[in-house]
Amino acid sequence: MSLILFIEQILNGVQFGVMLFLMAAGLTLIFGVMGLINLAHGSLYMIGAFAAASVAGLTGSFGLALIASLAAAAAAGALIELTVIRRLYDRDHLDQVLATFALILIFSEGTRWAFGSFPLFLEIPPYLSGPVTLPGGIEYPLYRLAIIGVGLLVAAGLFALIARTRIGIQIRAGESDREMIAALGINISALYTTVFALGAALAGLAGALIGAIQSVQVGMGEPVLILAFVVIVIGGIGSIKGALVGALLVGLTDTLGRVLLPAVFSQFMAPQAASSVGASLASMSIYILMAGVLVMRPSGLFGKA
Amino acid sequence: MNLKTLAMAGALGMAACAAQAEVKVGMITTLSGGGAGLGIDVRDGFMLALEQSGRTDIEVIIEDDQRKPDIAVQLADKMIQSDKVDVMTGIIWSNLAMAVVPGAVAQGKFYLSPNAGPSALAGKGCHPNYFNVAWQNDNLHEAAGAYATDINSTNTFVLAPNYPAGQDAVTGFKRTFRGNVVGEVYTQLGQTDYAAEIARIRSSVADTVFFFLPGGMGISFLKQYADSGVKKPLIGPAFSFDQGILQAVGDAALGVKNTSQWNKDIDNPTNAAFVASFQEKYGRLPSLYASQGFDTANLLISAVESADVNDPDAFRAALEAADFKSTRGDFAFGNNHHPIQNIYVREVIKEGDVYTNKIVGTALENHADAYAPECRM
């Protein structure tokens, strides 16, 4: 493999990782502050994508579509937080898993009922479409570079939010000691709703950004959800830094696994068999990575023991 | 118990409850969850044909398999054991067909496949009671290989998901392709990001790309491929280019060549009437799945007209005769009960606001599948 192709694949891995980070950040934030496992996070991703596709279809503006995705996902997040999720904070993980699984069923079939079974159309805006030539002669889609940019901006924004702002202080307080925030006179319900809506908005944004280069359809959220869980578990649940590192690790492992494993097997196997076996192993690679990390560090890379 | 029973008595609709149906048809198809669009099209095409026939003696029981093999098996058991159906149909996916069909035909039922055509049922595993009205799974891929050869492609890159249908697709393509396969990549089933694969295509010496990525996978790939700036022509089977999917892909699909046994512009009266009536009744253009459902129902009706379903040999002979007007024009079964048919090359175009296909050539004429010789029947 040429160096240029290799660098391009690294970029692809980073881009995939950054996309996963947008999903994982909300998940890990919600777990860190409220101790909640939210399986319905993938549904919020889907809602973001559907909202963006609808608005883009009506107005033709990608910018408005992104705003719509943030708003719709945040609104849906706040709605389920107020009606369902807040009853789950003091439950065990089992109840949370089941209740949010039920929410997936409701959201998925509800969306199908509203939008039909066929995928929706959402395209990259003209000013972001097509490839650009990077130094070294690498041709790379501008839109993917934009996703990397947005993801890193969001990461920086989250770090700043948590380190610098009032709500960040409350979030950190909530992570370390839930009774303390009550003692500090903070309105916990409002804080929880805000954090949940923030996490939901990030998922919705991810859905809209990714919807433009993938398929906007019912069920699009669950595969990403599982990957996002892999990310936060590798990074250590509750840690934004862990989510970023985990996302990049998963993105790179998956992309490079897909590229390199078939090549490795083709050294000593027939091409079709090598490609097939390599692909099988590649789809298992991130789970092997996750199991390996957990066996070494049972609380993830940056998790609290 | 039959809450889901959709009794259908031709144009009379609900009156079917009272009618003594002579033929009971069990339709197991995918109506909810992922991939529901395909099942809905097959069902709608099938019911349209039945309605147009005006027959009151065919009762159809429709059940949703949720695309789960175990549910499909369970429904088949129910239809055979409780509803005592004579004929079964409807399954979209090969893995579900493999779960249901061998058991159903072994119990003496007829099975008419409106979509899936796994090789195991076309070759050694063929069965007198199994008829495939759509295609053997390899057919459209073979046509793609033939087309790539016709346009003098010397090097091609192939891409398919890592599961049996994907591996069969590549095998089918290679069977008719005379150039070199310079890259062969199997992706994860359900994969949504193809950046790594597109990068490999870009750096390869291929002059064409063959891909088989059904459903949402194809949408993602086409969008990302168009955006990557790689200009190598794409060739694929019709599954990534049907009416439902094209609207979600948009401009990214324009001009792409794909192979299909059917298109809405095939010039015959049956097809013209089908396209018009389907659009009128359901408010959307029919897909190839709808055409397959429509043909399946018409095949069944033609057999019911000339034979009694309780006389299996006569009914089988009536099915084999395939004396019905197909949307594809001439239609005939080979010795293994799979179609012998033309497979066309289509190009994605835009008609007004709607993305659709037009036929630009014929890839294979009167094509039979490669497994027919293995079938001893």
Added chain:
Amino acid sequence: MTSPLLDIRGLSKAFGAVQACEDVTLTLERGEIHALIGPNGAGKSTFIKQVAGNLDPDSGRIWFDGRDVTALDTVARARAGLGRTFQVSSLAMEMSVLQNVVLGALGKRGRVLRFFRDVMRDAALLEVAREALNEVGLTGVAGTRVADLSHGQRRQLEVAVALTQSPKAFLMDEPMAGLGGEGSARLTRFLDGLRHRAPILLVEHDMDAVFALADRISVLVYGRIIATGTPDAIRRDPQVRAAYLGDEALT
């Protein structure tokens, strides 16, 4: 003279820059109650955790019954004969009182991998369990769910579970915590008799109890033992007075 039953030598543990336990040496002789006292934050919990096996010391060794147990985990130390009670009641809350003591008896006898016999009909285990309940005076509530017990009853149950172990030594972390005056007095009387069965290393805040019970007292301040001696000696120790005990507490 025999060697001490529990012999802790030069135990040190630091968390980052904080030296929570520094060169602590302490022994527990057979038949005695040795109390460890100290102000909050003196490192008592860190010390107890190291003795019980929850925390590995940075340096130092722990000998128990003639054996170096420094490398053993909690489970192995419990099996070696260290009976522990917790500062915050640590019980199976959804189970009955009797089940909790049967669990204790089971641990000692080690036959956990029995899958088919009803454990609540095992006469040998029940005898040990009922005996322990009887000793602490909980026989009347044997069938009650632990979650429904009063705080004081849970403290008693903690002790009962430790009794079922027939340990060679008790490691008790503030057994009087949260008990009223009357409860403390009763438990004090009970522990007084217990020392002849097995010696007790007692970490306790209740000074009345400590001075009534202890044969020896060690004072832990900022992770270091500043004095060890009889209650009288400790009372008189100027360093202890200065560092920890207010004058009133000693009169």
Added chain:
Amino acid sequence: MRREPLLNATVFLGLLAVPLWAWAVDEPFTITLATRVAILALAGVGLNLALGLGGLVSLGHAVFFGIGGYAMGILASHAQSYSALIEWPVLIEGTKSMPVIWLVAMGASGLAALAIGALSLRTSGVYFIMITLAFGQMFYYFAIGWPAYGGEDGLSIYVRNGFPGLNTLDPIQFFAICYVILGLALWVFSRLACSAFGLALGAARQNAERVMAVGIAPYRLRLVAFTLSGVITGLAGALFADLNRFVSPVMFSWQTSGEIMVFVILGGVARLFGPVIGAVVFIFLEHMLGGLSEYWHIYLGAVLLVVVLFARGGIIGLVAGRERRHD
């Protein structure tokens, strides 16, 4: 009269009575449904051992269900095609005998559970949920990409495997086999729950520190529980494959793990009959709601949500009140 035993007896006898009635009036599909309930309940009993008694929230039990299924599929497909499973170093042939298949299924899933448990039990809480899910995904993708046994298409077995002295093709006889096995598993579960092992395991779930302080290592207990749990779920997988005469990678999917968990929670976690009642209600809902609308998943979701939010302790908790298992 205590209500839980009464409820249990009613459900267990009802599960026998319905197919017998269906047999009498020749409604074979109802028997098939009852068989399905019995098998899924068996899988749930397996999970309940880990989840209910041990507090181990495993989102990867589909692994054992799938291994059981594939044990059946692989052995029977070799017997079907008269090809040897392994020729070297020893000749191993396929088989169509249910008891042999069951033993292999239980052995294989038990070994898998031992290995997965040994690694996964190093973690706890959410990490445990996720690592078990990860193992499930590994098996799922492996099964899809493994061409030897059908990949995603799975394996079809044309004739149900045999049991000495019975005609397993007769729905009522196959139901009888599954029902008896379910009964045996429930008996084993009830014995385990009140055994020394069950007591220690339950205590380790409620308070691991306490269990360690009395000299019992929770890790070993949990590993044994997880392994036994895998064995039972594996057996259910073999029966399920025989019911459908078909296996596919779907048996390994995380949705399958989720469904087994739903049975247990719907019925009542750690309750002896929790998985049985959960499976009965789930299958019933699937049929009732499936008839109402194409979008029946919405209603299923709503029902689940209501159960979780308002019926803590599942359906048994709702009917029989909080658990009381004390002397």
